[in-house]
Amino acid sequence: MKNKKIAIVAVSGGLDSCVTAAIANNKYDLALAHINYGQRTQERELKAFNDIADFYNAKKRIIIDFNHLAKIGGSSLTDKSIKINDADLESKEIPSSYVPFRNANILTACVSWAEVIGAEAVFIGAVFEDSSGYPDCRPDFFSAFNSVIDLGTKPETKIRIETPIIHMNKDEIIQKGNELNAPLHLTWSCYQSEDEACGVCDSCALRLRGFQKLGIEDPIPYKIRPKY
């Protein structure tokens, strides 16, 4: 059997990155990267990452500690003095949960790893269409990042950023995950709770709305399940 090519997938432990891993798994051997960045639900997300990595039997895994993002602050995810707002899915403003330039930090670390292990792609589960308005989820951002990789790595290094779900809505992502038998029951999305999802933060709201559109029950536990 010919060895498959390797792709790194940045897996937060949430729904989007889980489905992204399922997509990458169709074509590549998976090398999974997880970032701790001092976010409130760090322990729960790490558990979700390990559960998903076990599910896919990923031999190559790396846990990256980005303590600087917590030191730097500026986000309700990493600074407990900033309140996590209840969801406002119609708002066009950048929410307080925005972690400054987070995706660029994640991608640079993954590209360093990719260059060493010879991976040819770095998958990230960024979502633009149905996103919360984070600037580092825009398709143009990832195109520009590919130029930075070409210019900033060895001439023989060829690594592309892949964003397979960037134009999907949450319900399309869930549907794709179900088609690919992705372990959605192992994922964690809530920004503020670690035992049962709160059901009211942006991340819970987007997720619940997606399942509700499809008429499917979200398989993870919630404190409350508002109708969105």
Add this chain to the structure above:
Amino acid sequence: MKNKKIAIVAVSGGLDSCVTAAIANNKYDLALAHINYGQRTQERELKAFNDIADFYNAKKRIIIDFNHLAKIGGSSLTDKSIKINDADLESKEIPSSYVPFRNANILTACVSWAEVIGAEAVFIGAVFEDSSGYPDCRPDFFSAFNSVIDLGTKPETKIRIETPIIHMNKDEIIQKGNELNAPLHLTWSCYQSEDEACGVCDSCALRLRGFQKLGIEDPIPYKIRPKY
């Protein structure tokens, strides 16, 4: 007195970043960032950083721990099983000291900090002309990185990467440092020793050659001072 604008300078503790800080200091209030990435001379470089930051009386400082670059390996600077080669200043090959995509990792962390503290520039002491051939020191790399910043941060955020010494030779950098009274005696460049510089690694060789061209004594201690 009007408040000066803030610039972040990535200060490794070496000659190039010290002179870069001296240049930034002419126009900005300095916020200094230092990266530990598991390099062999980490403690000595951190001391040099703090000495330089004290010299400039920098109130804003951040020490960023990039343990992942050591975990990832692939460089003689972070992996002790890879030998640090003696200098070959004529070689056009990328040396074993190349840390994969290191400058991109440094810049992304600095940009996150810049967005939170409202800095308008991130200075980095990258050198292209007289460099060791690292791909992430190319001017085009930094131009592409500026596009990534524009696209990946909030619309109101305006941050530029500044590389003021990128086209200078080592002797020109030393001369510029002396003109600006930069504390070159506090810097540390050696890749492998922490008490006295080895005098034979790429970094020592480039530095010694620069001082020798100018007919000036390098103010730091060396085990040996070959003629380059």
